[in-house]
Amino acid sequence: MTAPRLPGTLVTFEGPGGVGKSTIVTLVADLLNADGVAVHAAVQPSRAPLGDLARHGTDTYRGMALACLCAADRHHQLATEILPALAEGKLVLCDRYVASSLVLQGIDDIPLDVVWALNHGAYRPDLVVALSAAPADVEDRLHARGGHSRFERTPGNSLRETHGYQAATTFLHEQGWPVHVVDCADNPQITGGTIIDLIRPILTESPACP
Template identity: 80%
Template sequence: MTAPRLPGTLVTFEGPGGVGKTTITKLVAELLDTDGVPVHATIQPSRAPLGELARHGTDTYRDMTLACLCAADRHHQLATEIRPALAEGKVVLCDRYVASSLVLQGMDDIPLDVVWALNHGVYRPDLVCTLSSAPAEIEQRLRTRGGHSRFERAPGSSFRETYGYLAATTFLRDQGWPVQVVDCADDPQATAGTIIDLIHRTRTETSVCP
């Protein structure tokens, strides 16, 4: 059974490590706040103990262990943080969500359908923004800043993630998820502005639907 929709709007940000998800999420939150829109920004894995275990444990936990950790953290965060904020009518911005699990656990050779099953029952976003850029540019940016996980530290990870997100985008669209691929401009403010327009359009469409 599909969970009932809540008054708020869930917007998720996906894309390869180093593409700019955290920066864009922060800018979008600031622009929404300036517009007087109630907003709650968060991240996955979460900042709860379970999420921190997954975030900092990619060298220790692998394969199904990590896949289960990430899924468990997501289900817990939905129950304790995301759904309550949506029930209050807020726009919830989430830096990484299910697509990231499909891609990263796929890099651990976990089949896509297994990852999808672990995430059964998660709340479907109102808008999925998949941030995209040239893999070579992302790779250079990632090497300059340093990898945050074993996935990001692996040579050629930006190329593998980029192709993984192409497959995840197709899969999620087939499941009825509203995915928009957003090319990252040189100016993050411009990218954030594009996403703000998508969010306002999504909120308008949602408000007129039964």
């Protein structure tokens, strides 16, 4: 059964590590806050104990163990943070969501349908922003800031993630999730402005039917 739609708006940001998700989420949040929009910024894995295990444990946990850990953290964060914010009518901007699990757990050889089943019941976003850039550019950014996880430290990861996100966003679109691919400009302000133009019409709409 599909969960009823809540008054708030959920926008998720996906894309390979190093593409600039955190920078763009912060920029979009700041610009919308300045316009008086009630924004709640979230990140996955979360900052809760479960999320910290997933975030800092990619060298320890692999395969199904990591897939279950990430899914458990997502379900917990939805219940305790994201859904309450949506119930209050806030705009929730989430840095990573289900597509990231489809991609990263896929790299760990967990079948897509298994990851999808583990995330059954996850609230459908009002917009999935799939950030895209040339794998070589993403790789350069990763080298500049350093890898945050086992995945990001693996040679050739940017290309694998790029292909993975193409497949994951196609799959989510087929499931009825509203996916919009946004090419990351060299100037984050331009990318942020493009995304805000996508968000504003959603904020003026009534909550979607289940």
